[in-house]
Amino acid sequence: MTNEYSHYFAALNSWLEDARAEVFKLVKGYLEETQGAIESSREDGLKAGDADFDHYVDELQRLKKVDFEHLTYQEAADLVRQSDFPEDMDAVNNVERYTTALKNGGYLPELSTSMEREKKSNCKELSKQLNREAATIINKIIKIISTNMPTDWHDFVYYSDEGTAFFWFSKMSVPAKYYKSFDENITFKQHGMNRNKMFESLNLLGNQLKTVFRKGDAIPWSSVNIYVDRVSKPTVYFDYIDWNQTAFYGHDDYFAQKMLGIMPSEDLEMSAILEYVALVTPTLPEQPKIDLPYKLTFRTK
Numbered sequence: 177m178t179n180e181y182s183h184y185f186a187a188l189n190s191w192l193e194d195a196r197a198e199v200f201k202l203v204k205g206y207l208e209e210t211q212g213a214i215e216s217s218r219e220d221g222l223k224a225g226d227a228d229f230d231h232y233v234d235e236l237q238r239l240k241k242v243d244f245e246h247l248t249y250q251e252a253a254d255l256v257r258q259s260d261f262p263e264d265m266d267a268v269n270n271v272e273r274y275t276t277a278l279k280n281g282g283y284l285p286e287l288s289t290s291m292e293r294e295k296k297s298n299c300k301e302l303s304k305q306l307n308r309e310a311a312t313i314i315n316k317i318i319k320i321i322s323t324n325m326p327t328d329w330h331d332f333v334y335y336s337d338e339g340t341a342f343f344w345f346s347k348m349s350v351p352a353k354y355y356k357s358f359d360e361n362i363t364f365k366q367h368g369m370n371r372n373k374m375f376e377s378l379n380l381l382g383n384q385l386k387t388v389f390r391k392g393d394a395i396p397w398s399s400v401n402i403y404v405d406r407v408s409k410p411t412v413y414f415d416y417i418d419w420n421q422t423a424f425y426g427h428d429d430y431f432a433q434k435m436l437g438i439m440p441s442e443d444l445e446m447s448a449i450l451e452y453v454a455l456v457t458p459t460l461p462e463q464p465k466i467d468l469p470y471k472l473t474f475r476t477k
Contacts, residue, residue, distance in 0.1 A: 181282055183444060184451035188282065191423045192274035196249055198267040203252045206259060207239045235260075270423075282455050286421045302464055306392035310466050313385045314412060317378060318404055321345075324374050326362070331405035333435040335428055336382025337398060337419075341375065344432045354436055395461045399428075403435040410468050411435070416460045417453070424449055 213232045222229040242255070253268045277284045302310070317334055321343055325332065332345035342357045355362055357375075382400065390396055397414040404410045413435065419427045430449045432438060 181451045181455060183447040184282060184449075184455065185278070187423075187445070187448035187452075188274055188278055192271060192278065194423075195267050195270040195274060199249065199252050199256055199271065200247065202259075202261075202264050202267060203242075203247065203255045204244060206255065207236070207242075207244075210236045210239060282452075284421055286418060302394060302466070303392055306388060306394065307467055309388045309392075310385060311468055313381050313388065314402060314410070314466065314468060317381050317385075317402060318410060320374060320377055320381075322404070331403070331436070333404075333432060334378070334400075334402040335431055336379065336385070336400050337428075338383055338386050341378040341382045343378075344436060346436075354432065354438065389464075394464060399431070401431045401435050412466050412468070414463060417456060422452070424452070 210232055214229070214236060217226070217229045217232060224230065224233070239255075242251075249271075253271070256264050256268050273285055321332055321334060322329070325345055326347060328348045330346040330348045330351045332343050334343040335341065344354045344356055346352070346354050385400060386396070395416065397416050398418055399415040401413045401415065402410060403413075413431075415431070417427075424445065426443070426445050427449055430446065430453070433446070
């Protein structure tokens with residue numbers, strides 16, 4: 177382990193500890209759940225000789241033989257594998273994933289596999305149709321945000337991950353302070369689009385943009401980030417990290433820091449995210465090139 181990734185390795189160890197604890201918690205709950213299942217079966221009129229009732233009784237007898245006070249992790253994992261709840265295997269699988277990552281220099285199994293694939297480059301010219309459709313959607317996103325924000329907006333960054341869409345923005349009066357669009361205290365201009373409709377439209381456009389890439393046989397991305405100010409050409413960044421395969425929760429805030437130039441947070445999770453991104457960036461596809469107009473006209477009234 178190097179000091180360069182110390183926060184990320186600390187996060188991995190924390191995830192591993194939490195996953196192991198979850199396995200033990202699940203196993204200790206099986207006894208109570210089985211006893212409850214027997215009582216419910218009796219209330220439903222089941223008794224010895226009924227397959228379901230006999231199954232629960234056998235399970236209860238098996239669990240009563242378990243020495244929960246001295247249970248090893250391997251014994252607990254085996255109990256989870258034998259349980260009636262296949263979804264509980266997620267905890268066991270996570271223990272294996274994080275253990276593997278710690279042994280492989282921080283790389284989760286999914287990343288190790290992706291590194292072995294031939295790296296397909298997005299840097300080649302996208303088809304004219306894909307480029308045109310993507311640029312059209314991006315311009316619609318920019319227009320919706322710029323025409324609904326407070327008049328004195330300075331810059332903003334839009335984020336979409338095919339599940340949600342929102343943005344951060346600053347005002348000319350305090351350009352170093354950023355507001356999140358979900359903040360209920362923010363008053364947006366209303367140009368025939370109420371607050372909920374605006375977010376629905378931004379979410380829909382984000383999904384449409386991803387569909388354009390998918391149909392165009394381009395490498396699928398996990399999220400898109402669009403930075404806009406009043407004088408520069410918009411900047412588009414596509415993220416290829418599958419954050420669902422990690423246990424990070426603050427990766428959307430990472431993009432606010434990246435695109436807006438906010439000073440890195442002292443939060444330990446953010447420090448771990450920064451290290452994780454640095455670790456995996458060499459394994460990711462190059463950024464596709466989208467032709468956008470340099471000059472945009474913004475509505476100010």
